[in-house]
Amino acid sequence: MKIKKFLAMMVAATTMVFGVYSCGSDDNENEPEKPVAAQVAGSYEGQEIIKVMGEVSSDTTTTYSFAKATDLTVDMTIPGFGMGAMTIPSFPVKEIPLTKGEKAITGKLDSYSGTVTDGKGQEKAYTVNNIVVAFDGETVAVTYELKYGAMPMPMMTTFTGTKK
Amino acid sequence: MTKFPTNKLIQSIVAGMVFSMPAIEISAQSIRDSVELEPVVVTASHSPKALKDAPVVTRLITRHDIKITDATNIQDLLTQEMPGLEFGFAMSQETSLNMSGFGGNAILFLVDGERMAGETMDNVDYSRMNLDNVGRIEIVKGASSALYGSNAVGGVINIISRETIEPWTANANSRYSDFGHEWRHGASFSFNNTKWNSQTSFQHTTIDPIDLPKAHTAEEIALELLKKAQGLPYDESILNDDSNLSRLYGQKTYNVKERLTWRASDQLTLIGRGCYFFRTSERDTHDYHFNGYSAGLKGKYAWSNDQQLELSYAFDQYDKANFMPDGTRKHDHDYVNRQHVVHALFNTQLSAINAHLILGADLLNDYLSTYQFVAGTSQSQNNIDGYAQFDWNVTNQLNLVGSIRYDYFSASAQKALTERLAIVYKHPWMTFRVNYASGFRAPTLKEMYMHFDMGNMGYMIIGNPDLEPERSHNFNVAIERINRIDDSGFLDGRYSFTLMGYCNIFDKRITTIDGGLVDGMESALYWNEDGIKVWGVDASLGHIWDCGLSLKLNYSWMKEAGHVYYSDFYQPRSQSLTWRLGYDHRFSRYYAIDAALSGRSHGKPQSGRTDVDQGYTIWKLMLQHHIWRGININTAIDNIFNYKPKTYYYCSPLTTGTSVSVGLSVDIDKIL
Numbered sequence: 155m156k157i158k159k160f161l162a163m164m165v166a167a168t169t170m171v172f173g174v175y176s177c178g179s180d181d182n183e184n185e186p187e188k189p190v191a192a193q194v195a196g197s198y199e200g201q202e203i204i205k206v207m208g209e210v211s212s213d214t215t216t217t218y219s220f221a222k223a224t225d226l227t228v229d230m231t232i233p234g235f236g237m238g239a240m241t242i243p244s245f246p247v248k249e250i251p252l253t254k255g256e257k258a259i260t261g262k263l264d265s266y267s268g269t270v271t272d273g274k275g276q277e278k279a280y281t282v283n284n285i286v287v288a289f290d291g292e293t294v295a296v297t298y299e300l301k302y303g304a305m306p307m308p309m310m311t312t313f314t315g316t317k318k
Numbered sequence: 319m320t321k322f323p324t325n326k327l328i329q330s331i332v333a334g335m336v337f338s339m340p341a342i343e344i345s346a347q348s349i350r351d352s353v354e355l356e357p358v359v360v361t362a363s364h365s366p367k368a369l370k371d372a373p374v375v376t377r378l379i380t381r382h383d384i385k386i387t388d389a390t391n392i393q394d395l396l397t398q399e400m401p402g403l404e405f406g407f408a409m410s411q412e413t414s415l416n417m418s419g420f421g422g423n424a425i426l427f428l429v430d431g432e433r434m435a436g437e438t439m440d441n442v443d444y445s446r447m448n449l450d451n452v453g454r455i456e457i458v459k460g461a462s463s464a465l466y467g468s469n470a471v472g473g474v475i476n477i478i479s480r481e482t483i484e485p486w487t488a489n490a491n492s493r494y495s496d497f498g499h500e501w502r503h504g505a506s507f508s509f510n511n512t513k514w515n516s517q518t519s520f521q522h523t524t525i526d527p528i529d530l531p532k533a534h535t536a537e538e539i540a541l542e543l544l545k546k547a548q549g550l551p552y553d554e555s556i557l558n559d560d561s562n563l564s565r566l567y568g569q570k571t572y573n574v575k576e577r578l579t580w581r582a583s584d585q586l587t588l589i590g591r592g593c594y595f596f597r598t599s600e601r602d603t604h605d606y607h608f609n610g611y612s613a614g615l616k617g618k619y620a621w622s623n624d625q626q627l628e629l630s631y632a633f634d635q636y637d638k639a640n641f642m643p644d645g646t647r648k649h650d651h652d653y654v655n656r657q658h659v660v661h662a663l664f665n666t667q668l669s670a671i672n673a674h675l676i677l678g679a680d681l682l683n684d685y686l687s688t689y690q691f692v693a694g695t696s697q698s699q700n701n702i703d704g705y706a707q708f709d710w711n712v713t714n715q716l717n718l719v720g721s722i723r724y725d726y727f728s729a730s731a732q733k734a735l736t737e738r739l740a741i742v743y744k745h746p747w748m749t750f751r752v753n754y755a756s757g758f759r760a761p762t763l764k765e766m767y768m769h770f771d772m773g774n775m776g777y778m779i780i781g782n783p784d785l786e787p788e789r790s791h792n793f794n795v796a797i798e799r800i801n802r803i804d805d806s807g808f809l810d811g812r813y814s815f816t817l818m819g820y821c822n823i824f825d826k827r828i829t830t831i832d833g834g835l836v837d838g839m840e841s842a843l844y845w846n847e848d849g850i851k852v853w854g855v856d857a858s859l860g861h862i863w864d865c866g867l868s869l870k871l872n873y874s875w876m877k878e879a880g881h882v883y884y885s886d887f888y889q890p891r892s893q894s895l896t897w898r899l900g901y902d903h904r905f906s907r908y909y910a911i912d913a914a915l916s917g918r919s920h921g922k923p924q925s926g927r928t929d930v931d932q933g934y935t936i937w938k939l940m941l942q943h944h945i946w947r948g949i950n951i952n953t954a955i956d957n958i959f960n961y962k963p964k965t966y967y968y969c970s971p972l973t974t975g976t977s978v979s980v981g982l983s984v985d986i987d988k989i990l
Contacts, residue, residue: 200547207409207562207886208562208886208967257541258541258544260537260540260541262536262537265602267602267603279603279604279642280603281602281603283564283565283602284536284564285536286536286537286539286540287540288537288540288541288543288544289544290544290548291548293544293547293548294544294547295540295541295543295544295547296540297536297539297540297543298536299564301601301602301603302603303603304603304604304640304650304651307409307410308564308602312539312543314543314544314546314547315547316547
């Protein structure tokens with residue numbers, strides 16, 4: 155009986171010690187760090203440059219959006235754009251896994267494929283390859299290669315923007 | 319020094335044996351000697367002639383060359399063997415070609431003298447031309463339209479099948495390369511008797527997609543871009559990536575061929591052939607499927623050794639379509655090109671004046687249906703031609719060959735008259751050749767009737783029914799010496815040396831210019847441009863030592879002048895060199911070896927482009943082990959010194975560094 159009482163007291167003491175420590179710690183720090191996906195989520199406005207066969211085909215100001223998918227992944231929405239008479243509607247790249255590094259939060263995805271309905275009601279397949287996103291504070295940089303529909307050559311795209 | 323036999327009968331017998339024997343079944347030494355002695359070629363004169371008597375310099379790639387390069391298709395082979403020739407890529411990784419300043423559509427590819435339908439970028443689908451059952455390949459640079467008509471503007475490459483003389487043969491082979499985890503499997507079977515000869519072959523290849531290495535990763539580029547966006551110091555060189563290609567698409571091919579010869583009598587021979595080809599290329603959003611169907615029937619009737627008539631019919635179709643990953647066929651990229659050719663050729667020996675006359679005529683029907691036309695339309699046209707060649711041996715030393723040809727194209731109502739005059743003078747020390755030839759390329763149905771929104775990008779490409787044929791005039795002068803060195807110790811053996819200077823005047827090139835607004839979109843219009851002149855020198859040197867060593871060097875220099883246009887897909891280089899140092903030896907009855915250290919070196923692009931490598935050199939080591947009876951193991955190390963392009967642009971060599979391959983070939987008939 156004495157042993158049981160002693161153990162109970164030890165558990166209570168331990169709980170109190172860690173509890174005090176924990177409370178003390180909370181008192182000295184900010185809010186718990188948000189998941190990386192939540193940190194970067196938002197809309198970013200900036201410059202998008204599209205190169206086809208090494209030539210700049212489009213240089214515009216536009217907005218990319220990132221939404222938290224899980225704590226560690228984001229969905230990126232690439233805005234629609236026009237190139238010549240071709241109009242490509244907005245389309246998503248889902249679940250880009252993020253990693254927090256010393257310099258930035260980066261995300262990489264080898265490939266993502268989907269379909270999208272264009273302005274003429276036609277369903278177009280697209281594949282986005284070599285997707286990289288890099289966030290630092292309020293700034294984002296994005297690079298990827300887009301294959302759209304039957305277009306024979308990829309569109310090499312870079313985007314840099316700041317959070318709105 | 320030994321003078322070579324000139325008797326045509328001996329030449330034919332030797333050549334027939336050489337080209338009908340599989341290189342691996344006899345000792346490598348004997349193959350080499352046979353090949354170098356008296357090979358017969360047909361492309362330069364439309365009739366069999368000893369290589370050294372050909373009216374125009376002809377580059378011959380023998381079956382032994384094909385074996386030792388371990389090439390899968392014509393593209394692999396020519397890349398290794400021909401200086402001044404480079405394959406590249408275009409937009410959707412269609413293959414483009416440049417040979418001595420001419421684009422692919424100015425080079426005529428023939429298989430046993432027959433044309434092929436279809437196009438990828440600027441010529442036929444090169445992967446249709448696999449090298450199973452190929453006996454030899456003949457290359458004539460410069461115009462040859464007086465014999466072969468349209469497209470023979472800058473040269474003719476004729477792939478000639480082999481015919482076995484053994485009662486039967488059977489071979490199975492397989493080869494793996496770590497470049498793209500490429501597999502090649504093949505099988506062939508033949509039988510032969512006094513009446514029948516049959517050749518059947520099958521080849522299947524697969525290659526995985528290959529990610530091309532870059533100087534900087536996408537992550538490095540993104541982080542540098544981030545710094546730039548933040549106004550921090552950044553490295554501009556990391557952001558400047560000029561690569562046009564990041565990934566080579568994987569593909570699979572199937573190719574089955576049959577060629578059946580029936581010697582009905584001493585006078586009459588009938589040859590039937592058929593071929594089916596399938597290629598699929600896995601792309602990001604869909605798969606490309608390509609089909610090739612080829613069939614033909616040829617009859618040869620010989621009244622005597624001096625008089626022969628040849629009649630043939632050939633059919634060739636090439637089509638392509640896109641398929642979704644789930645196997646659903648899309649119809650937005652359907653393409654069918656179909657050709658029917660009826661051909662007649664009469665040749666007779668005019669013994670009284672020691673001359674040879676050839677008269678020929680063709681009727682070609684060309685049909686094209688493509689997504690690049692106005693929806694739902696197709697086009698076709700007929701090409702009718704007639705030609706004559708007079709080959710006169712004025713003396714034992716002097717040979718004159720004159721050819722003339724007339725072509726008519728129904729769709730464009732265009733006519734073309736082409737000529738050639740070749741003079742060969744055989745001095746005891748040297749052979750001199752002087753040649754003039756004209757060439758043309760008729761506008762294709764695509765170039766006349768295209769109406770295509772390129773890749774749905776709002777940029778139209780518009781055909782022009784008023785196009786005129788491209789024209790070329792080729793002048794060349796060549797000297798050649800072939801001889802043997804005896805009693806000189808280490809140098810004992812045979813050597814050959816050829817030096818050719820040429821000038822090509824190329825006019826009315828078909829290209830595109832700004833076509834203004836069409837349907838509210840910017841456009842490019844097919845148009846005849848001013849021409850260019852291409853000057854060049856080709857030199858080749860070969861030496862075969864009695865001890866088993868051999869050396870081949872081929873050098874090419876060329877310069878373009880005039881209205882020169884450099885596309886991203888063509889980057890002609892002024893200088894290039896190919897070489898091969900070989901050694902073959904039979905160690906015992908059960909083991910022989912063929913070894914080759916080969917390479918190619920290309921100089922800087924003539925365009926002056928500086929954002930890419932200014933040239934490259936690639937070495938390859940090949941070992942063929944001939945074991946026991948009919949078992950052959952091939953091993954190769956390609957790109958020995960691990961060359962990697964600085965950036966992958968459309969004309970970069972297809973390498974990611976050193977690669978190795980190993981193959982096994984078994985001649986079942988030899989084992990049994």
